[in-house]
Amino acid sequence: MKFSARFEYALLTLLHLKCEPDEGPVSGKALAESLKLPYRFLEQILADLKRSGLIRAARGSQGGYRLNRDPADISVYDIYVATEGQFQPWDCGAGDDKDGCGSDHNKCVISAFYGDFRSTFISLMKGYTLNTLCSAAQSLKRNQQAVTAP
Amino acid sequence: MKFSARFEYALLTLLHLKCEPDEGPVSGKALAESLKLPYRFLEQILADLKRSGLIRAARGSQGGYRLNRDPADISVYDIYVATEGQFQPWDCGAGDDKDGCGSDHNKCVISAFYGDFRSTFISLMKGYTLNTLCSAAQSLKRNQQAVTAP
DNA sequence: TATCATTCCTATCGTTCTCGTCGGAATGAT
DNA sequence: ATCATTCCGACGAGAACGATAGGAATGATA
Numbered sequence: 001m002k003f004s005a006r007f008e009y010a011l012l013t014l015l016h017l018k019c020e021p022d023e024g025p026v027s028g029k030a031l032a033e034s035l036k037l038p039y040r041f042l043e044q045i046l047a048d049l050k051r052s053g054l055i056r057a058a059r060g061s062q063g064g065y066r067l068n069r070d071p072a073d074i075s076v077y078d079i080y081v082a083t084e085g086q087f088q089p090w091d092c093g094a095g096d097d098k099d100g101c102g103s104d105h106n107k108c109v110i111s112a113f114y115g116d117f118r119s120t121f122i123s124l125m126k127g128y129t130l131n132t133l134c135s136a137a138q139s140l141k142r143n144q145q146a147v148t149a150p
Numbered sequence: 151m152k153f154s155a156r157f158e159y160a161l162l163t164l165l166h167l168k169c170e171p172d173e174g175p176v177s178g179k180a181l182a183e184s185l186k187l188p189y190r191f192l193e194q195i196l197a198d199l200k201r202s203g204l205i206r207a208a209r210g211s212q213g214g215y216r217l218n219r220d221p222a223d224i225s226v227y228d229i230y231v232a233t234e235g236q237f238q239p240w241d242c243g244a245g246d247d248k249d250g251c252g253s254d255h256n257k258c259v260i261s262a263f264y265g266d267f268r269s270t271f272i273s274l275m276k277g278y279t280l281n282t283l284c285s286a287a288q289s290l291k292r293n294q295q296a297v298t299a300p
Numbered sequence: 301t302a303t304c305a306t307t308c309c310t311a312t313c314g315t316t317c318t319c320g321t322c323g324g325a326a327t328g329a330t
Numbered sequence: 331a332t333c334a335t336t337c338c339g340a341c342g343a344g345a346a347c348g349a350t351a352g353g354a355a356t357g358a359t360a
Contacts, residue, residue, distance in 0.1 A: 001151060002239050005348060008260065015256040027306065041349050047308070060357030061305045076263065090153050105287040105294075106165040110158065112286065113226065113278055117271075124270055128263055136262065137255040144255075155319065177335065191320050197337070210328030211334045 006083040009037055009045050011133075014054065014079060018071045019134045025057075025064030045083060052082035071134065077125035087122060090114045156233040159187055159195050161283075164204065164229060168221045169284040175207075175214030195233065202232035221284065227275035237272060240264045 012035050017026065020034075028046055032039035046065055049055045056068040067074070080087060090111075162185050167176065170184075178196055182189035196215055199205045206218040217224070230237060240261075 001153065001234060001237065003151065003264070004346095008240070011260050012256055015259070019256065029306085038349060040351070043307080044349095050307095057307060058357085059305090059307045059355080060359095061303095062358060063306050063356085065307090084151060087151065089151055090158070105290045106162055106169065106283075108290055109165070109283050109287040110161050113283065114153070117274060120270065120274055121267070124267060133256075133259050133263065137259045140255045140258055154317095179335080188320060190322070193336080194320095200336095207336060208328085209326080209334095209336045210330095211332090212329060213327085213335050215336090 001089070004084055006045050006048070007080060009035070009042060010049060010079050010083045011076070012037070013042070013045065014049070014067070014074065014130055015133060015137065017055065017065065017067050018130045019137060024062070025066045027064040031065070048082050049079075052078065054078060054082055067130075071130035074130045075126045076128040076133075077122055080125055087118060087125075089118065151239070154234055156195050156198070157230060159185070159192060160199060160229050160233045161226070162187070163192070163195065164199070164217070164224065164280055165283060165287065167205065167215065167217050168280045169287060174212070175216045177214040181215070198232050199229075202228065204228060204232055217280075221280035224280045225276045226278040226283075227272055230275055237268060239268060239271075 013031055016031065016034060028043050029039055031037075031046075032042045035042075046055065046057070050057050050065075050068075053068055054074055055065045057063065057065050077087070163181055166181065166185060178193050179189055181187075181196075182192045185192075196205065196207070200207050200215075200218075203218055204224055205215045207213065207215050227237075
């Protein structure tokens with residue numbers, strides 16, 4: 001029950017793309033340097049994000065990545081699905097019992113718990129968007145500047 | 151982001167111990183047969199549950215396992231912790247940044263998201279107890295009997 | 301057209317985690 | 331004394347994960 005590095009790196013990447021004021025697309029190499037992440041690995045994650053339509057890419061010289069949707073419309077759940085696939089924290093009756101829980105009522109109840117778990121977390125993740133996260137980061141920044149100010 | 155088999159097996163085991171009307175302790179072998187789980191693996195899980203004080207064991211002939219607490223006081227979260235350890239779905243600043251998020255406000259915001267996720271998760275799991283799960287199972291059973299009745 | 305920066309595709313590697321198996325010691329009721 | 335049981339630690343196969351790598355495709359620029 002852990003978040004993968006892919007997911008975290010994707011969050012950082014998208015947050016960077018949204019929050020840092022870059023003109024034009026940002027190359028994978030530049031992203032990897034800014035975020036201090038392994039370049040080759042980040043490339044794969046960027047491919048995931050592109051495949052899911054969260055970012056778009058331009059090839060060739062002067063190419064790079066930029067957001068492909070309104071940041072208010074990119075939820076953390078979208079990012080999760082893009083990097084880890086559908087949120088399905090248990091192995092649902094894959095082959096053993098056709099009717100889901102079959103004759104075992106206890107299994108059935110556990111499935112119900114899993115379902116509750118799943119829907120709770122999907123809605124939690126959908127509640128966070130790139131916009132909300134970014135403005136939270138900016139308000140943090142302001143607060144710290146106020147404290148550190150001369 | 152998956153539940154382990156240990157966790158699911160533990161749920162099934164404790165549910166069996168609570169819901170099925172057995173007199174006296176139930177041996178590991180009997181449990182493994184009832185639940186159709188690998189005996190040697192289940193033994194390890196039972197050891198986890200005992201270590202956490204959820205069940206108690208009696209050795210020797212006629213020995214076996216039984217619950218050690220009021221089923222209303224055994225939450226799914228207890229079972230989670232017993233089998234998977236403390237819920238900590240991300241690697242918290244282990245060595246890299248002493249101040250948690252350091253200078254990177256985006257990391258800081260992600261940590262906040264993780265914290266929200268974590269506390270939601272824990273309170274959800276604490277809301278389910280052996281009692282609630284078992285009575286849910288029993289009501290399922292009743293409903294099915296009503297449908298299947300002649 | 302040649303060059304070069306970039307994305308894109310696919311294979312691989314090493315480590316860690318997980319599920320499951322195993323042998324055998326300790327215990328305790330009969 | 332016997333036998334069923336819990337208890338303890340080691341081990342192995344396989345998957346998942348983080349990361350590395352080579353090289354092809356693309357496209358702006360000169």
